[in-house]
Every structure is written in C-alpha cells, then in structure tokens.
Amino acid sequence: NAGVMQNPRHLVRRRGQEARLRCSPMKGHSHVYWYRQLPEEGLKFMVYLQKENIIDESGMPKERFSAEFPKEGPSILRIQQVVRGDSAAYFCASSPLGTGIEDIQYFGAGTRLSVL
Amino acid sequence: KNEVEQSPQNLTAQEGEFITINCSYSVGISALHWLQQHPGGGIVSLFMLSSGKKKHGRLIATINIQEKHSSLHITASHPRDSAVYICAVANTGNQFYFGTGTSLTVIP
Numbered sequence: 001n002a003g004v005m006q007n008p009r010h011l012v013r014r015r016g017q018e019a020r021l022r023c024s025p026m027k028g029h030s031h032v033y034w035y036r037q038l039p040e041e042g043l044k045f046m047v048y049l050q051k052e053n054i055i056d057e058s059g060m061p062k063e064r065f066s067a068e069f070p071k072e073g074p075s076i077l078r079i080q081q082v083v084r085g086d087s088a089a090y091f092c093a094s095s096p097l098g099t100g101i102e103d104i105q106y107f108g109a110g111t112r113l114s115v116l
Numbered sequence: 117k118n119e120v121e122q123s124p125q126n127l128t129a130q131e132g133e134f135i136t137i138n139c140s141y142s143v144g145i146s147a148l149h150w151l152q153q154h155p156g157g158g159i160v161s162l163f164m165l166s167s168g169k170k171k172h173g174r175l176i177a178t179i180n181i182q183e184k185h186s187s188l189h190i191t192a193s194h195p196r197d198s199a200v201y202i203c204a205v206a207n208t209g210n211q212f213y214f215g216t217g218t219s220l221t222v223i224p
Contacts, residue, residue: 033212043151043159043202045212058211089157105149107159 004029004094005074006108014116019079019086021111025094032075033105034067037089046090049075082115089113119143122203122215129222135190137218139203142184150177150188151202153217159202162188193222 005024013019025032034046036059045059049069060067064082069075079086089112093105120141129135139148150162163170163177165186170177174197176189190197203215 035212037157042216043204043214045214056211091159093159093161104164105161107151107161109158112157 004092004106004108006090006092006111008111009109010112010114012114012116013082015083016081019082019113019115021077021079021090021092021113022074023077023092023094023108024074025092026096026106029094029096029106031095032069033093033095034075034077035091035093037091037110039088043091046077079113082113084115087113087115118215119207119213120203120205120215122201122218124218125216126219127221129193129220131194131222131224133193133222135193135197135220135222137188137201137203137220139186139188139215140184141186141203141205141213143205143207143213145181145184145205145207147206148179148186149204149206150186151204153200153202155199162201190220195222195224198222 004026007022011019030051032049035043036046037043047060047067048056051069052071064080066078089110091110092108095105123138148165152160152162165177165179174191179186198221200217200219202217205213
C-alpha cells in the first residue's frame with residue numbers, strides 16, 4: 001500500500017506563473033488535508049477536503065489559491081500568479097474514511113515551491 | 117499568544133537519556149497530534165490522542181484534557197530520534213493549530 005504521494009517534489013516558478021501541486025492519498029483514504037510550511041515558520045493548516053467537497057478552507061488565502069479533490073484522480077492545490085512569498089513547503093496528508101480531522105493523518109513528503 | 121505552545125524549543129540529549137517534550141494548548145480540542153519532521157522535511161504522524169496515553173515502541177504520548185497539556189516521551193533515546201517534534205491540535209470547529217516545534221538532537 002503506497003503512502004501519500006505528492007508531486008512534484010520540487011517546483012520552480014517565476015513570479016506570475018501558476019503552480020499546480022498534486023497529492024494522491026493512500027488507497028482507501030477519502031480525506032485530504034493541505035498544509036504550508038513557510039521558511040523558518042511552523043506548519044499551518046490550509047484546507048480539508050473530501051471527495052468532491054471542500055470541508056474547511058479557513059486556512060486558505062482568499063485570493064489566488066484554490067484546492068480540489070475530484071471523484072477521480074489526485075487532489076490539486078493550485079496557486080495562480082505566484083509571488084515570492086508563496087515559496088514554501090506544501091504538505092498533503094490523508095486519513096481513512098471515518099472521523100476526518102480526528103483521524104491519524106499520513107503525510108506526503110511535500111512539494112517545495114520556489115518562486116524566482 | 118499562540119494557541120499551542122511547546123517547550124523546550126531546542127533540546128540536546130545524550131544517547132540513552134529519557135526525553136520529555138511538552139505541549140500546552142488554549143483551545144477546546146477534539147484531537148491532538150504529535151508529528152515528527154526529519155531534516156530534509158518529511159513529516160511523520162506519530163500519535164493522535166483525544167484522551168489518556170498511547171505507546172508505540174520507545175515513544176509514549178500522554179494527554180490531560182483538564183489541564184490542556186500533552187507530553188511526548190522518548191525512552192532510551194538514539195541519534196536517529198534527532199528531528200523536530202511538532203504538536204498540533206484540532207479544535208472542536210475542525211481547525212488545526214500547530215506548535216512551533218521542538219528541535220531534538222541526540223548525541224552518540
């Protein structure tokens with residue numbers, strides 16, 4: 001059973017470009033969480049999704065950021081018109097069908113976004 | 117003031133020592149998580165607690181809901197335990213709050 005897969009591992013974008021980060025949860029998991037870790041800062045929650053539904057997006061910046069978890073395929077975190085301040089490590093976690101945020105979460109290795 | 121406070125921020129121990137990392141929180145929670153982040157950035161979820169105590173190998177996590185406090189203990193510490201340990205809480209509104217982490221270095 002493969003773990004949570006994130007790709008790419010490293011992503012370099014120029015200011016103004018779009019960044020797409022992908023997360024494939026563990027098999028059988030229907031809950032996905034995205035977190036951001038800014039340089040020299042701790043982890044911060046961004047969004048919690050179930051298949052085809054956004055459950056909690058209270059940690060998402062109001063503009064340029066969006067997330068989806070379609071019925072088929074990976075969850076996507078999309079950042080439009082990236083700025084240097086978006087440079088960070090973005091982690092995805094998944095948990096089994098069950099109590100959602102109270103489940104043990106399994107983390108991916110992260111995508112490190114660098115904005116030039 | 118952060119919703120989650122961890123102490124100490126940095127910890128250096130000799131191999132074999134018993135280690136305790138503390139986490140205090142100020143919000144009502146539905147669950148508390150202990151995470152481990154190794155150099156290079158990968159994150160591993162160690163425990164999810166809502167009450168009592170859990171043990172996994174040399175790691176023990178406890179939580180006192182009344183005192184809003186949790187501890188992570190490592191027995192017989194080893195250099196491979198060197199990592200950042202992060203406490204995270206999920207409040208009753210399904211929001212997550214993270215501590216800033218405790219950086220542990222275990223010296224052979």
